[in-house]
Amino acid sequence: MKLRSPSNEPLHIGLTSGHTLVIPANDEGVEVPLVFRREALSRGAVVPGEQIDPSATGNPGFVREEAIRGALNDMLDGGKEDDFTADGKPNLRKLNTRLGFQVSREEVDKIWDEVSVGDND
Known part of the structure; x- marks a missing residue:
């Protein structure tokens, strides 16, 4: 292509x-x-x-944000301990591999705040 x-x-x-x-x-x-x-x-x-x-x-x-949001939800549903760091945030290396492209900590944290709040409801 x-x-x-x-x-x-x-x-x-x-x-x-x-x-x-x-x-x-x-x-x-x-x-x-x-x-x-x-x-x-x-x-x-x-x-x-x-x-x-x-x-x-x-x-x-x-839609980049939707792809990241979907991958974060998959990580939450997957229950793999190494998908998250010791402080409970998504492991960027695991997330980048899942997505197939690189994301920044700031980009992920913004979406993570939305996803993790929705997960606690």
Whole structure:
């Protein structure tokens, strides 16, 4: 599948496995291996020739927060002790592996606050 950057700047993708890829902003795009596609799409990469709505952010078919929320709920339902740190927060390494793309602690904590409050109701 060929993808291109959604902006005039190249899109740099780094996976938890250590693999990296740069998707250029040119009109032709580049062939993106399957292992990078989920992260690329979550960052807004588009198919060459696709019109980009400047007011939209990311890929409308992929909602990053929903993917993270779903993975956190799966971790809660799974009951694996190593899915969480000693202080009860989600283990980022386990979450990144589950998602297939990297998330920041701040991004996860914001969603975790919503998910964990809903879990206590």
